[in-house]
Amino acid sequence: MNNKDKTxxxxxxxxxxxxxxxxKQTFQIRILAVCLSIVAGGIxxxxxxxxxxxxxxTILSGAFRSEMAVQATVKMMIPLLIASLGVTLAFKMxxxxxxxxGQIIFGATCASFFALYxxxxxxxxxxxxxxxxxxxxxxxxxxxxALFKVKFGTNETLFTLMLNYxxxxxxxxxxxxPWMDPHAQGxxxxxxxDPNAALDKLLGVQAxxxxxxxxxxxxxxxxxxxxxxxxxxxxxxxxxxxxYAGMKVNRIILRTMFLSGGVAGLCGMIQASxxxxxxxxxxxxxxxxxxIIVAWLAQLNPVGILIVSFLFSxxxxxxxxxxxxxxxxxxxxxxxxxIILFFILACEFFVRYRLIIRKKEGSKDGI
Amino acid sequence: MSDKAARYAIECKNITKRFxxxxxxxxxxxxxxHGEILALLGENGSGKTTLMNMIxxxxxxxxxxxxxxxxxxxxxxxxxxxxxxxxxxxxHFKLVEAFRxxxxxxLGTKSKKLKDDLLEKEIMQLCxxxxxxxxxxxxxxxxxxxxxxxxxxxxxxxxxxxxxxxxEPTAVLTPQETSQLFDILRKMKEKGxxxxxxxxxxxxxxxxxxxxxxxxxxxxxxxxxxxxxxxxSLTELMVGRKVELHIExxxxxxCKTILKVVDLTVEGTDQNIVIDDISFSIKSGxxxxxxxxxGSGQKELCETIAGLMKAKEGAILYNKENILGxxxxxxxxxxxxxxxxxxxxxxMGLVASMGMTDNMLLKTYNDGKGPFVDRKPAxxxxxxxxxxxxxxxxxxxxxxxxxxxxxxxxxxxxREIESGPNLxxxxxxxxxxxxxxxxxxxxxxxxxxxxHVAVVYIGEDxxxxxxxxxxxxxxxxxxxxGILDAKTTTKEEIGLLMTGEGAKEESDE
Numbered sequence: 117m118n119n120k121d122k123t124x125x126x127x128x129x130x131x132x133x134x135x136x137x138x139x140k141q142t143f144q145i146r147i148l149a150v151c152l153s154i155v156a157g158g159i160x161x162x163x164x165x166x167x168x169x170x171x172x173x174t175i176l177s178g179a180f181r182s183e184m185a186v187q188a189t190v191k192m193m194i195p196l197l198i199a200s201l202g203v204t205l206a207f208k209m210x211x212x213x214x215x216x217x218g219q220i221i222f223g224a225t226c227a228s229f230f231a232l233y234x235x236x237x238x239x240x241x242x243x244x245x246x247x248x249x250x251x252x253x254x255x256x257x258x259x260x261x262a263l264f265k266v267k268f269g270t271n272e273t274l275f276t277l278m279l280n281y282x283x284x285x286x287x288x289x290x291x292x293x294p295w296m297d298p299h300a301q302g303x304x305x306x307x308x309x310d311p312n313a314a315l316d317k318l319l320g321v322q323a324x325x326x327x328x329x330x331x332x333x334x335x336x337x338x339x340x341x342x343x344x345x346x347x348x349x350x351x352x353x354x355x356x357x358x359x360y361a362g363m364k365v366n367r368i369i370l371r372t373m374f375l376s377g378g379v380a381g382l383c384g385m386i387q388a389s390x391x392x393x394x395x396x397x398x399x400x401x402x403x404x405x406x407x408i409i410v411a412w413l414a415q416l417n418p419v420g421i422l423i424v425s426f427l428f429s430x431x432x433x434x435x436x437x438x439x440x441x442x443x444x445x446x447x448x449x450x451x452x453x454x455i456i457l458f459f460i461l462a463c464e465f466f467v468r469y470r471l472i473i474r475k476k477e478g479s480k481d482g483i
Numbered sequence: 484m485s486d487k488a489a490r491y492a493i494e495c496k497n498i499t500k501r502f503x504x505x506x507x508x509x510x511x512x513x514x515x516x517h518g519e520i521l522a523l524l525g526e527n528g529s530g531k532t533t534l535m536n537m538i539x540x541x542x543x544x545x546x547x548x549x550x551x552x553x554x555x556x557x558x559x560x561x562x563x564x565x566x567x568x569x570x571x572x573x574x575h576f577k578l579v580e581a582f583r584x585x586x587x588x589x590l591g592t593k594s595k596k597l598k599d600d601l602l603e604k605e606i607m608q609l610c611x612x613x614x615x616x617x618x619x620x621x622x623x624x625x626x627x628x629x630x631x632x633x634x635x636x637x638x639x640x641x642x643x644x645x646x647x648x649x650x651e652p653t654a655v656l657t658p659q660e661t662s663q664l665f666d667i668l669r670k671m672k673e674k675g676x677x678x679x680x681x682x683x684x685x686x687x688x689x690x691x692x693x694x695x696x697x698x699x700x701x702x703x704x705x706x707x708x709x710x711x712x713x714x715x716s717l718t719e720l721m722v723g724r725k726v727e728l729h730i731e732x733x734x735x736x737x738c739k740t741i742l743k744v745v746d747l748t749v750e751g752t753d754q755n756i757v758i759d760d761i762s763f764s765i766k767s768g769x770x771x772x773x774x775x776x777x778g779s780g781q782k783e784l785c786e787t788i789a790g791l792m793k794a795k796e797g798a799i800l801y802n803k804e805n806i807l808g809x810x811x812x813x814x815x816x817x818x819x820x821x822x823x824x825x826x827x828x829x830x831m832g833l834v835a836s837m838g839m840t841d842n843m844l845l846k847t848y849n850d851g852k853g854p855f856v857d858r859k860p861a862x863x864x865x866x867x868x869x870x871x872x873x874x875x876x877x878x879x880x881x882x883x884x885x886x887x888x889x890x891x892x893x894x895x896x897x898r899e900i901e902s903g904p905n906l907x908x909x910x911x912x913x914x915x916x917x918x919x920x921x922x923x924x925x926x927x928x929x930x931x932x933x934x935h936v937a938v939v940y941i942g943e944d945x946x947x948x949x950x951x952x953x954x955x956x957x958x959x960x961x962x963x964x965g966i967l968d969a970k971t972t973t974k975e976e977i978g979l980l981m982t983g984e985g986a987k988e989e990s991d992e
Contacts, residue, residue: 341856342854346841349836359811360831361811361845362812362814362815363812
């Protein structure tokens, strides 16, 4: 054999699987990732000519410096929290619902119908009616891809994604057509809701935060302790096993996607009647996509979602303040957010794997 | 040549490989000479496949030296290993189904593509040397399992391999095909090839090998000459102590037909017939063994009885009631239990990410009233099983995927038995189990038999089927080729029926 000239060395770096880490070690890795992300973000800030410490301080103070700032942060958190809870239901079942955006929009649209045309009803009745409309609207928007998946085996990722655009353009049509505000002097927008159709405020912020908190508790219980939650887990793990256990898999998929879409729809209703007090094409504003990241970062744990969505809102609110204070462009703030997210998402790799560096002696350590 | 023969073809010194905290190979020593067949014997999880994967470049050892033809080497990829003349034949074939045999053989070699005729001539020459017969222009998708294996062997020989590693090559073969394979291996040995065969079947080790290296729990225990060994002595080395190899077979009592399958035909997903007009019956208090080459319709039969697959024609009468068309949950509540253990062990029947407690709930979670799951009885049951079957686990709430194969099987079978079935169908319940755990399973099944449960045992190992079952039904391509009395039949007879040859008019009752 002609391999005499080939004295191959070990590769400098290779990837090895970690043994299962304790939750403490996992926590340490995540904290380390957060620290590194702040350092990397700081380098970026320094590179564009600002003082990283000042910028970071402004982000924090921007989110918390006054009662109003805190209220604004919470207001940003509400849709993110609820939408993330919605997609979590589907994700637990390994149903890749990336259509929360559309479900939010359609839920908001259905709720807006009552806000616009039944505004003289009793306030409580109207709000409850709008909530129901939001849930059912969002639920139906989630049910459609589930139905096609169950009947024809269509790809839910593409299907839910496409429905986002349909929902968006339905709103655009309503804005330019049937629901156009006649008092807007030809400017095409939907009329502001009657105050009667606006969600009440609690502690200075729209009541959505309370609904969000209640949903966190309800979902924790639903997923952990109910039969339906158990079914979702089994179907998510293996449909064959679920069938083997006598579960009606199709019904479970339909039901869960209705609930997932329903929660997102409720989110749309809350955003429209609590924050925007009208319906715009921007009612979801990308929240449905950010929710996917939030849900995964929180490992599909409702309480985790509460924490992660709060941190996200702090970052978001803080970035908007550095934009106004330092004149930093929106894009730079987005890059900063991206860097931080990148590190946090990448650390999940190191939770599962380690890099093995070549050494002269036998002992090998990973990061 | 004389110099070469003295040296080892493969020599492993202190090879160690870790996966996380698990030590798969713990300073292993092993040597194979040219012109020798070495059997690598060990229970599942003893590190046989890991070791061979390192030699063939799929894994990289953490510590230790590997010498090929007497020279220290560092193998980083299957390509490196191929260049050193090592050929590995995996358990799952790596062939392109849509290609012909000859295309598969030359695939990936760097030489210029020859014309079909020339190439065929070249390969045939090689085949004649080793006594291999194959139609080189046949598509792999039209081939039987043993033909595919032959293609794999030619593939590595064509690349100039002189060291051959075969990972459980007989698992998918009938006894006749196995002896054909062994003839080929002997011929290769004469030609000076070094051959390593991984297996856990003792009879085959004794038949084919010159020396045996025994692995236990990742350590190489000993290398012995085959001619000085017996099945008992090898088992003792493999397990670490003396083991009773005999399986009990209590006389069946009070047999009553409980399930009758009449003219059952089932179509698979792509409209091919997977069960072809079969009729048989299962009696309470007996064990019906089902033999057949993998993929002869065993899985489909199980799934049809459990209500997971639709039948095209025929009937399945359970206590005279047709259960075809009933939902799986109705069938479960009639007392029919099916535990099918697929290759990956966790595919169906257990939820890998859940703990034992939640897995106990799988078929009963919906029994109580109200919207909530009652976990208390499940937890009790889980603890009971841990104690009764001596299941090794870090806790009943720890995900079952972290448990070893044997313990997973015990959890699955234990749950099914605890549900008090009238009919217990188990497919491959000892797949991947060590000898001890296997015997625990056999005892559990016998216990059920004496409790008047009808037991169906779908197995791979004919020796076990012959010892455990009362009757053996042989499947071939979805047809029943024979139902035999296990006490009087022989392995050869079953083997012939498995290939569909020697099938006589099927008889029932």
